Amino acid sequence: MLNFLWKLTYLLGLFQCLVGCESNVSNHSPSMLAGTLYRTPLRMVRTLKGHTARVNSVAFSTDGRLLASGTGVGIISGGDFGNTIKIWEVSTGRLLRTLDYQTYVYSVAFSPDGRLLAFGGWENYMRLWKLDTYKVPPTKLDHGSFVTKVAFTPDNRIVASSGSNMIKLWEVSTGKLLRTLQGDASLIYSMAISAYGGLIAAGSKHGNIIVWEINTGKVRYTFRAHLNAVTSVVFGPNGYLLASGSHDTTVALWNIRTGQLLRRLTESDNTISSVAISPDGRILAAGSSAFGGNRGNMIFLWEVNTGKLLPTKQGPWWPIFSSWFEGRARTLAFSPNRYTLASGNSDKTIKLWQ
Numbered sequence: 001m002l003n004f005l006w007k008l009t010y011l012l013g014l015f016q017c018l019v020g021c022e023s024n025v026s027n028h029s030p031s032m033l034a035g036t037l038y039r040t041p042l043r044m045v046r047t048l049k050g051h052t053a054r055v056n057s058v059a060f061s062t063d064g065r066l067l068a069s070g071t072g073v074g075i076i077s078g079g080d081f082g083n084t085i086k087i088w089e090v091s092t093g094r095l096l097r098t099l100d101y102q103t104y105v106y107s108v109a110f111s112p113d114g115r116l117l118a119f120g121g122w123e124n125y126m127r128l129w130k131l132d133t134y135k136v137p138p139t140k141l142d143h144g145s146f147v148t149k150v151a152f153t154p155d156n157r158i159v160a161s162s163g164s165n166m167i168k169l170w171e172v173s174t175g176k177l178l179r180t181l182q183g184d185a186s187l188i189y190s191m192a193i194s195a196y197g198g199l200i201a202a203g204s205k206h207g208n209i210i211v212w213e214i215n216t217g218k219v220r221y222t223f224r225a226h227l228n229a230v231t232s233v234v235f236g237p238n239g240y241l242l243a244s245g246s247h248d249t250t251v252a253l254w255n256i257r258t259g260q261l262l263r264r265l266t267e268s269d270n271t272i273s274s275v276a277i278s279p280d281g282r283i284l285a286a287g288s289s290a291f292g293g294n295r296g297n298m299i300f301l302w303e304v305n306t307g308k309l310l311p312t313k314q315g316p317w318w319p320i321f322s323s324w325f326e327g328r329a330r331t332l333a334f335s336p337n338r339y340t341l342a343s344g345n346s347d348k349t350i351k352l353w354q
Contacts, residue, residue, distance in 0.1 A: 042299060042341065046093050048350040053082025055344030057119075057331050061110045064337045065090060068117055069350055070105030082348075085119055085129070090335065090352070097134055107149045111172065112156045120147025126161035126170075141170050141177075149191040151200075153214065160200060162191040167202060169214065179217050184208050192242075194235045199256060201242055203230025209244060211256055221259040225252060232275045236304065243284055245272030251286045253304070263307045267300055276332040276341070277304065285341055287329030299329055299343060299353070 048069075057070040067090050072083035085099040085108060104122040111118070119138075120126040126147050129138040145164035152159050158178065159170050165188060167181040186205035193200050199220065201211045207226040212219055226246035233244045235256075242254040251265040251272055268288040276285045281304060288298040301310040331344040341353040 042301070042353040044351050045354050046352040048088055048093055050086060050095055051082060051084065051348045054346045054348060055330060055350055056105060057107045058333045058342045058344040058350055059108050059110055060333055060335045060342065061114050062112050062336055063114065064335045067342055067350070068108045068110060069344055070108040070119055072101070072104035072121065090340070099129065099136065106147060109150045109152055111152050112154055118150040118152065118159050120150050120161055122146045126150055139175060141175055143168055148188060151191060151193045153193055153197040154195060155197055158214065160191065160193060162188045162202060164188070167191060167200065181212050181217055183210055189229050189231055190233045192233045192235050194239045195237045196239045201233050201235065203233045203244055205229045207246065209233065223259055226250065231271065231273055234275050234277050236277045237279055237281045241281070243275045243277055245275040245286055247271045251275055251284070265302060265307060267309055268298065273328065273330050274332040276334050278334045279336055285332050287332050287343060289328040289330070
């Protein structure tokens with residue numbers, strides 16, 4: 001019944017857009033729709049090529065100058081599965097460095113001071129790569145299971161690794177394990193740290209979201225967020241907004257102060273593989289993967305405050321879709337300067353959108 005209501009809401013929104021989208025687009029400039037920094041539909045400004053496997057994670061450095069990407073399809077060392085990490089210069093698209101890795105790379109993250117790149121995948125370790133010397137092999141921290149996500153606190157003091165049903169918090173300067181946070185009984189798919197560093201959220205295979213206080217390890221909230229696995233979570237810059245995407249095809253916005261659902265967005269009928277919020281907190285992006293249905297391989301953009309899907313004149317039948325392209329958008333990241341959205345894709349490329 002819940003799925004039916006979500007789809008009914010979608011169809012009503014589609015009908016409204018079919019009769020009104022064209023006039024809305026012509027009467028409103030991109031700056032009125034989303035501030036002066038974004039346009040709809042998204043315009044692809046550069047494609048980064050060089051990976052030989054699907055791109056599973058992308059991350060910008062805090063100054064927006066560098067982009068890191070992690071790829072892979074294999075979990076057995078010694079084979080040529082394209083398991084690599086690459087660092088790119090954003091302004092030119094130039095490849096600066098490649099690190100070959102023995103297993104599937106699932107997540108990458110720059111430290112706030114730009115000195116380290118954390119990454120993890122299908123081994124029992126999170127690794128820290130020193131970017132001033134590009135020291136190889138990188139330092140490894142024993143998570144105890146494969147690592148699904150890595151993230152730093154904004155003060156550069158703690159780096160977190162998620163995997164299995166737990167999150168481990170490590171001291172960056174020493175590599176000392178500070179605390180282990182236990183999730184529910186299922187695999188943690190996604191993890192994010194709040195902009196002020198006080199909270200950490202995780203999304204699980206069973207559709208739950210758990211929010212902890214980092215300093216105490218205390219669980220702030222546990223709630224059933226989705227009908228299927230929570231594939232991606234991200235905090236807004238204000239610290240109290242959390243967005244989540246799921247295999248159940250929906251994106252949800254949550255008030256972390258209260259644990260309340262603010263809005264559920266249902267425009268996709270395919271798995272949501274990644275969600276991202278712009279640094280100014282105004283735009284929510286989601287990548288949809290076409291494992292079935294008619295509306296996959298999309299990047300959707302919404303206004304956070306209103307839940308309005310940003311319109312486009314693109315296509316005669318599905319004008320509400322923000323951007324369509326070949327290859328699933330497996331991972332999304334906004335640049336800190338707010339001008340650029342990066343998508344890591346199943347076609348082995350990274351696309352930069354503005």
